[in-house]
Amino acid sequence: MTLLRLEPRGEASRAMVYATPLLAVALTLASGFLLFWAMGFDPVKALHAFFIAPLLSLRGLGELAVKATPLVLCAIGLAIGFRANVWNIGAEGQLTLGAITGGGLALAFYGEGGWWLLPLMIVAGMAGGALWAAIPAFLRVRFNASEILTSLMLNYVALHLLNYLMHGPYRDPDGFAFPESRLFEADAVLPLLVAGTRVHLGSLFALLAVAAGWFLMARTFIGFQIKVIGLTPTAAGYAGFNQKKIIWLTLLLSGALAGLAGLGEVAGPIGQMNPTISPGYGYTAIIVAFLGRLHPVGILLAGFLMALSFIGGEAAQIALGLPKAITGVFQGMLLFFLLATDVLIRYRVRFGAKGAAGSGVGRAAA
Amino acid sequence: MSSPPHRLELRGITKRFPGCLANDQVDLVLRPGEIHALLGENGAGKSTLVKIIYGVLHADAGQIRWNGHDTHIPDPAGARRLGIGMVFQHFSLFDTLTVAENISLGLDQPGPMDALSARIAEVSERYGLSLDPRRHVHNLSVGERQRVEIVRCLLQDPKLLIMDEPTSVLTPQEATRLFETLRRLAAEGCTILYISHKLEEIRALCDTATVLRGGRVVGSCDPRKETARSLAEMMIGTELSTPERLPQGEAGAAKLQVRHLSTTSDNPFATNLKDVSFEVRAGEILGIAGVAGNGQAELMAALSGEALVPDPASVAIEGRPAGHLGPRERRLLGLAFVPEERLGRGAVPELSLSENALLSGYAREPLVRSGLVHFGRARSYAERIIGAFNVVTHGHRAEARSLSGGNLQKFIIGREILQKPRLLVVGQPTWGVDAGAAAAIHRALIDLARSGAAVLVISQDLDELFVLSDRIAVLFHGHLSESRPTHHTSVEEIGLLMGGLFNHPPDEDEVDRAV
Numbered sequence: 001m002t003l004l005r006l007e008p009r010g011e012a013s014r015a016m017v018y019a020t021p022l023l024a025v026a027l028t029l030a031s032g033f034l035l036f037w038a039m040g041f042d043p044v045k046a047l048h049a050f051f052i053a054p055l056l057s058l059r060g061l062g063e064l065a066v067k068a069t070p071l072v073l074c075a076i077g078l079a080i081g082f083r084a085n086v087w088n089i090g091a092e093g094q095l096t097l098g099a100i101t102g103g104g105l106a107l108a109f110y111g112e113g114g115w116w117l118l119p120l121m122i123v124a125g126m127a128g129g130a131l132w133a134a135i136p137a138f139l140r141v142r143f144n145a146s147e148i149l150t151s152l153m154l155n156y157v158a159l160h161l162l163n164y165l166m167h168g169p170y171r172d173p174d175g176f177a178f179p180e181s182r183l184f185e186a187d188a189v190l191p192l193l194v195a196g197t198r199v200h201l202g203s204l205f206a207l208l209a210v211a212a213g214w215f216l217m218a219r220t221f222i223g224f225q226i227k228v229i230g231l232t233p234t235a236a237g238y239a240g241f242n243q244k245k246i247i248w249l250t251l252l253l254s255g256a257l258a259g260l261a262g263l264g265e266v267a268g269p270i271g272q273m274n275p276t277i278s279p280g281y282g283y284t285a286i287i288v289a290f291l292g293r294l295h296p297v298g299i300l301l302a303g304f305l306m307a308l309s310f311i312g313g314e315a316a317q318i319a320l321g322l323p324k325a326i327t328g329v330f331q332g333m334l335l336f337f338l339l340a341t342d343v344l345i346r347y348r349v350r351f352g353a354k355g356a357a358g359s360g361v362g363r364a365a366a
Numbered sequence: 367m368s369s370p371p372h373r374l375e376l377r378g379i380t381k382r383f384p385g386c387l388a389n390d391q392v393d394l395v396l397r398p399g400e401i402h403a404l405l406g407e408n409g410a411g412k413s414t415l416v417k418i419i420y421g422v423l424h425a426d427a428g429q430i431r432w433n434g435h436d437t438h439i440p441d442p443a444g445a446r447r448l449g450i451g452m453v454f455q456h457f458s459l460f461d462t463l464t465v466a467e468n469i470s471l472g473l474d475q476p477g478p479m480d481a482l483s484a485r486i487a488e489v490s491e492r493y494g495l496s497l498d499p500r501r502h503v504h505n506l507s508v509g510e511r512q513r514v515e516i517v518r519c520l521l522q523d524p525k526l527l528i529m530d531e532p533t534s535v536l537t538p539q540e541a542t543r544l545f546e547t548l549r550r551l552a553a554e555g556c557t558i559l560y561i562s563h564k565l566e567e568i569r570a571l572c573d574t575a576t577v578l579r580g581g582r583v584v585g586s587c588d589p590r591k592e593t594a595r596s597l598a599e600m601m602i603g604t605e606l607s608t609p610e611r612l613p614q615g616e617a618g619a620a621k622l623q624v625r626h627l628s629t630t631s632d633n634p635f636a637t638n639l640k641d642v643s644f645e646v647r648a649g650e651i652l653g654i655a656g657v658a659g660n661g662q663a664e665l666m667a668a669l670s671g672e673a674l675v676p677d678p679a680s681v682a683i684e685g686r687p688a689g690h691l692g693p694r695e696r697r698l699l700g701l702a703f704v705p706e707e708r709l710g711r712g713a714v715p716e717l718s719l720s721e722n723a724l725l726s727g728y729a730r731e732p733l734v735r736s737g738l739v740h741f742g743r744a745r746s747y748a749e750r751i752i753g754a755f756n757v758v759t760h761g762h763r764a765e766a767r768s769l770s771g772g773n774l775q776k777f778i779i780g781r782e783i784l785q786k787p788r789l790l791v792v793g794q795p796t797w798g799v800d801a802g803a804a805a806a807i808h809r810a811l812i813d814l815a816r817s818g819a820a821v822l823v824i825s826q827d828l829d830e831l832f833v834l835s836d837r838i839a840v841l842f843h844g845h846l847s848e849s850r851p852t853h854h855t856s857v858e859e860i861g862l863l864m865g866g867l868f869n870h871p872p873d874e875d876e877v878d879r880a881v
Contacts, residue, residue, distance in 0.1 A: 008383075221734045224724060232714045237672050238705055239725045240693030 006347040016345045017293065021301070023344075024337035031333055041320060049319040050312040050330070060311070062197025066269055067307035070095065070261035070278070072206040072300055074285030076213040077254030079294040083217065084226040085233070086250045090136060090151025091258040092282025093158035094129035098259025100162055101128030103181070103266040103273045106188035107170060113187030121188060121263060129259015130252045132158060137251035141244045147251065155282070166275045181273035190268045202264030206303075209257055213296040226250065258282060287331070291338060305334070371434030373398045373526055373557045374419065379428035381414050388414040389425070390581040396526065401548060401558045403568045403589060405601055406578035407800030409770045412561055415578070416528055419559070420452045421445040433525075443474060451519030452528040457511050459503045461635060466499035469518045489520050493547045504635055508658050509540040516547070527551065528559045533567060534797070537657055538828065538861035545571050563801065564829070565594035579603055602802045618648030621700075621789040621820035623682040627675060629664050637661040639668065642846040644839060646789065646820040651811065652849060653835030654824045655860050661844040662706070662793065662824050669791050669822070670703045671696045683789060697729035702787030704779055706794045706824075708771065712778045715767035719759065722766050723748040723781055730785040747784070755780035756806065772803030779807055783814055790814060791822045796830055808834055828857055842866045 029047065036046040054060040074091040081088045088094075102125030109117055135154060139145040166179040175182070190200040217223040229236040229246055236243060265277050288306050292298030313327025374396040381389040389411045396402050406412045417423040419430070421439040430437050432448055439445050445452075459468050466483045470476035483499040490497040495513040503511060512532060519527055529548070533541040548558055548571065562568055568575060568589050575589040577600045585600055592600075627642045639661050646652045656662060667673035668681060668689075675681055675689040682688060683699040693703070703726070705711040713722045724744045728734050733744050748762040755776040759769055766774060775795070782790060795811065796804035811834060815821045824841075825831050831838055832852060839849035840863035847863050 219739060220737050221728065221739050222737065224721070224739055227717070227721075228714055228725065231716050232710055234707070234711045235714045235725060238670065238693065238703070238711045240671065240695075240697065240729070242692075 003351060005350045006343065007350045009346055009348055012345050013348075020341040020344055021291070021293075021298070021338060023341045024334060025305070027337040027341070028330065028333045031337075032330060035329070046316065046320055046322075050316045050326075051308065053319070054308065054311045054315050058194075058196055062194060062199045063311055064304060064307050065197070065199045065203050067310055068300075068303040069200075069203045069206045069268075070265055070281040071285050071288045071306055072303035073202070073209055073261035073264070074254075074258045074282055075288040075292065075299045075303060076206075076209045076296055077250075077257035078285055079289040079292070079296070079299055080213060080217065080226060081250035081254045082289060082294055083230045084246050084250050085230045086140075086247055087148045088133065088136070088151050088251055088254050089148055089286065090133065090154050090282070091254065091261075091285050092278060092280065093151070093155035094132045094255040094258035095262035095265075095278055095282045096155075096158040096162050097132040098125035098129040098262030099266045099273065099277045100158075100165060100262075101125055101259070102263035103184075104165075104170070106184045106267065107181055107273065109188075110182060110185065113185055115187070117187045118190070118267070121267060122260065125259045125263025126256040127259070129262065130256040132259070133251040133255025134248075137248050140251075141247055147247075151251075162277070163275055166273060170273050179275050183272045184267060188267060189271055190264060198269050200264065200268040202261070202268050205260060205264065207300075209260075210296045210300050213299075217296070222246075222249070258285075287335065291335065306331070309334070370398065372396060372431065373433060375429075375431040375434075376415075376419070377429040377431070379415065379418060379425045379430075381411075381418060381423060381425050387581050389418070392428070392578070392581070392583055394576055394583070396557045396559060398525075398557055399552050399555045400574055401552050401560055401572045403572035403575035404559060404561045404578065405565075405568065405575050405597065407601055407772070407802065409772075409800065410578040410601070411581040412578055413530070414581075416452070416530065416559070416561065419445070419526075420450060420528060446474060446522055449523065449525035450528070451522055451524035451526070453512065453515045453519060453530065453532060455530040455532075455534065457515055459511055459514060461504035462502065464500055464502055465497060465506075465514050468503055468514055469499075469521065472518045473521065485521060486517055490517050493520065493550055494543065495547055509536050509544075512536070512544075520551075524556060526557045526559065528561070530561045531563070531798075532560075533562065533564060534826065537864040538857055539865060541567065565589075565597045566829075568597065569594060577601055598801050602800070618818065619684075620645040620647050621684055622646040622669075622791075622822060623685070624669075625680050625682070626677075627665075627668060627680040629668055629673065629675065631664065637664060637844045639664050639846075640844045642841075642844075644846060644849060646822050648788075648818050648820050649815055650836045651815045651821040651823060651834050653831035653838045653852075654822065654841055654846070655828060655831050655838055655864055656824075656826065656841035657864055658826055660841045662826075662841060664844070665841065666705065666791070666793050666824060670701075670705070694729055697726070697785075700788035702726070702730075702782035702785050702790045704782050704790070704792040704795065706797070708774050708778055709767060713766040713774060716765060718748075718763050718765060719752070719757075719769075719777060720745045720748040720762045722777070723751060723762075725781075727781060727785060730787075751777055751780040751784055754784065755810065770800075772799040775799050776803055776806060779810060783810055787814075787819055789820045789822075791824070793824045794827075795823060795825065796827065797825075804830075828860060831860075832857065840864055 032047055033043040036043040054064065074095060078088055078091055102121040105121045105124050132154060136147040136150040139150050140147045170181045172180055172182045190202055193199045193201060193203060217226065225236065225241040226246055228239065229241060229243055233243065261281065262277060266273055270277065284306060288299055288302045292302035309327055309331050316322045316326055317324060372395050376392060376394040379389050379392040392415055404412050414423060418425050421441045421444050430439060437448065466479060466486055469486060470479065470482055476482055486497065486499040490513065495517060497510065497513050497517060503514065532544060536544060552558055560572055569592065572589050574586060576586045577584050579601065589597060623645045625643050627639055629639045631638060637660055642665065644652065668675050671691055671693040678687040678689040680689050683696060683701055686699060688696050688699060709715050714725065720741065724733050724739065727747055731747055733740055733747060745762050751757065752759060752762065757777045757780065758773050769777065779795065792811065795807050799807065811821055823831065823834055835852050837849040837851055838855060838860055840847040840860060842864065843866065
C-alpha cells in the first residue's frame with residue numbers, strides 16, 4: 001500500500017531519546033547546506049563560518065560558555081517545574097530581580113567591600129529571584145491563579161522596576177545621568193575561570209546546577225513526586241503527595257536559579273548594572289529546557305547549541321553579510337527537526353506494504 | 367450455504383499489534399435474529415474483533431461478508447450505513463445536553479429536533495425503553511443513559527446490534543428489562559452480538575456462544591446446555607478454582623468506623639454522602655453495593671483521604687479520628703487502598719512497575735531513606751509483588767500501561783496487600799478483569815481478611831459481593847442502607863435496595879432531582 005510506514009514500538013525507545021537530537025542537528029546542517037547553496041553561497045564555507053569558526057578560538061569557546069551559562073541556569077530550574085506541570089514563564093523577571101538584589105548589594109557596599117561581599121551577593125541574587133517567583137506560587141496555591149499568566153506579567157513589572165532603579169537610586173552619581181551604575185569593584189565581580197576569556201565562576205555554578213538537578217530528579221523522593229504530579233496528578237493525590245508543596249518548591253527553586261543567572265550577568269561579563277541585562281535569556285531558556293528534553297544533561301547540550309546559534313549567527317552576519325534572521329532560521333529548523341524526529345521514540349519506520357512481511361505470526365510473544 | 371444468507375460472516379480475520387497477535391484466523395458466523403455471545407478473558411481479542419466489525423480497526427487479513435456479500439467496512443459511519451450499531455461499555459454522552467440533543471449528535475442525518483424527539487419517544491416506547499427526550503443527561507441514572515445509547519442505535523434501524531458488557535452498570539432489575547428489549551429486537555430479526563463476562567446472564571439470554579482465547583476461536587456452544595463453570599473453563603482453558611465462602615468467623619475489633627459522614631462538593635454532578643454510618647471489623651469483609659454514581663466515588667475519596675472531611679471523628683481508623691488526615695497519614699495508621707481507576711489513579715501509566723511499587727509503597731515499606739529513593743528495594747518490592755501475585759509481565763521495568771487490566775489490578779492489589787494493612791479499602795476489585803485474575807484477586811482478599819485485617823469492598827458486581835462479603839450494605843443517592851449478613855439476604859433484596867427501596871426520610875435534594 002505505502003512504501004514507508006510508522007509502526008508503534010509498544011514502549012519508548014531509550015536509544016532514540018538520545019539519537020533524535022543528533023539526528024535533528026544533522027538534518028539542520030543538511031538543510032542549511034542546501035539553503036546556503038540555493039542562495040548562491042559556498043555552503044561549506046558558510047556552514048564553517050556559522051558552526052565551526054566560533055569554536056576554533058579560545059575566545060570563541062569562552063563566549064559560548066558565557067552565553068550558555070544563564071541559559072542553562074534558568075533552564076534547569078524551569079525544567080524541574082515543567083516536569084511537575086508548573087509552568088513558570090517568568091525566568092526573565094526572576095533573572096532581573098536577582099540582578100537587582102545582588103547588584104544592589106554591590107552598589108550599597110561600594111568602597112567598603114571585602115571577601116564576604118560576593119557570597120552575600122550570590123545569596124541575595126538567589127533570594128531575589130526566589131521571592132519574585134514566590135508571588136506566582138502564592139497566587140497559584142491560594143487562589144488557583146494560573147502561574148503562566150502571573151509569572152509572565154511579573155516579567156514586565158521587573159523590567160520597569162529595573163528601569164526605575166537605573167534612572168534613580170542605582171545610577172552612577174558621576175555618570176552624566178546615563179542610566180548605568182558604577183562599575184562593580186573587584187570584590188563584587190565573579191572571578192574568571194579561564195585566562196583570556198570572559199568565562200566566570202557562574203559557569204561552574206551552571207555545571208553544579210546540572211549535577212544537582214539530575215540528582216534531584218533521578219535519586220530523591222521529591223524528584224519522584226515531581227514526576228508523578230506532572231504525569232498523573234490524580235495518582236499523586238491517591239499516593240498522598242502534597243501538590244501545593246511541590247508548586248512552592250519548584251517555583252522557588254527555578255526563581256533562585258534564574259536569580260543566580262541574573263547576578264552572574266551583572267557580576268560577570270557586564271560588571272555593572274544597566275537597563276539591558278538580558279537579551280531574553282529567560283525566554284530562550286524555555287526553548288533550551290524543551291530542546292534538552294527537560295533532562296539536565298540534555299539542557300547542558302541544548303544550552304551550548306542555542307549559544308552557538310547566537311554566536312554563529314553573529315559571525316555569519318559579519319563574515320558573509322547574511323541578514324540577522326539567519327540565526328532565527330537555524331534555531332527554527334533545529335526545533336522543527338527535533339520535534340519531527342521525536343516521533344521515532346515511540347514509532348519505528350517500516351519499509352514496504354502493510355502485512356507483506358507475512359511471517360509475523362511467530363512474533364506473538366507476550 | 368444456500369439457505370438464507372448469514373447476517374455477518376467473518377473468515378480468517380487476523381489482526382496483529384506490535385508484540386501481540388490480537389486476532390488469529392478468527393471465523394464467526396452470525397445468523398439473522400440470533401443473540402450470539404462473544405466470550406473470552408480480557409486480552410482474548412473480543413474488543414479487537416468487535417472493533418473490526420464496527421470499522422474502528424481494520425483487519426490485516428481475512429474476509430467480511432455481510433448478508434452474503436463480500437464487504438469492506440472502512441469506518442464506523444460505514445458500519446452504520448450497513449446497519450451495524452454498537453453500544454459501548456463506556457457511554458459517550460454530554461451531561462449538560464438533553465437526551466434528544468445527545469442522540470442528534472450521534473446520528474449521521476439527525477433531521478429537525480421535533481421530528482427526532484417524536485421518533486425517540488416512539489422507538490423507546492416500542493421496545494420498552496422508557497425515555498423522555500427532553501430530560502438532561504446528568505439527571506439520568508446509568509441505566510437510563512444506557513437506554514439513550516441503545517435508542518441512538520435503534521433509530522438507525524440496525525440489522526446487527528453489538529452490546530459491549532451492557533449489564534456491568536445495571537441493577538439486576540434493570541438488566542432483566544434490558545434482556546426483554548433485546549429478545550424483542552431479536553424476534554424482529556435483528557442480530558445481537560453480546561459481549562459479557564457474566565456467564566449466568568449469557569446462559570439466560572444467548573442462543574449461541576463463541577469462545578475466544580489468546581486471539582483464536584477455541585469453541586462454540588449452546589450456552590443453555592452448559593454450566594457457568596464449564597463456560598468459564600472453556601474461556602480460561604484450565605480448571606477454575608472458585609474461592610470457598612469465608613466461614614462466618616467471629617469478627618474482631620472495629621478497624622474502620624464511619625459515623626454520620628456527610629460530604630459537600632462544589633461539583634454539581636457529585637453525589638453528596640448523607641449521614642453515612644458503618645463499621646468494618648477485623649477479620650470480616652463488608653461489601654457495599656450500588657449502581658455507579660450513587661456516592662461511591664465520594665465515599666472512596668473520603669475514606670482514602672483524597673478528600674478531607676469536616677469532622678475528623680466521622681472517619682476513624684483503629685479508633686483514631688482520621689477525617690482530617692491525608693492519604694499518607696492514613697496509610698501510616700494501617701490503611702491500604704485500591705482505587706477504582708487502575709491506570710491514572712492506582713498506577714502511573716508511563717512509569718515502570720518498580721516506580722509504581724513506590725507510588726503507595728513508600729509509606730509502609732522501607733523504600734525511601736532520608737529523602738532518597740532506594741531504587742534497589744523498590745525493584746525487589748516490585749519483583750516480590752510480581753512473584754506473589756502471578757503478574758504476567760516482562761519484568762519490573764515494564765511500564766504500567768503495558769499490562770493487561772487483570773495483571774495491572776493484580777499488581778496494584780498485591781502492592782497494597784504486601785504492605786500488611788490492618789484495613790484495606792477496595793473499589794471495583796475485578797471490574798473488567800478476566801476470570802482467572804478475578805479468582806486470584808478474590809482469593810487474596812479473603813486470605814487477607816482471614817489473617818485478621820478488615821476489608822471493605824465497594825463494587826457494582828453483585829455476584830462478586832455475594833462471593834466475598836460477610837455483610838452487604840447498599841449505597842443509594844448518598845444514603846447507606848443497614849448492612850445485612852450475606853447468608854440472610856438475596857440478590858433480589860439487594861437489587862431492590864439498589865433501586866432505592868429502603869427506609870430513609872426523603873430529602874429536598876432528591877425531590878429536586880426528581881423534578
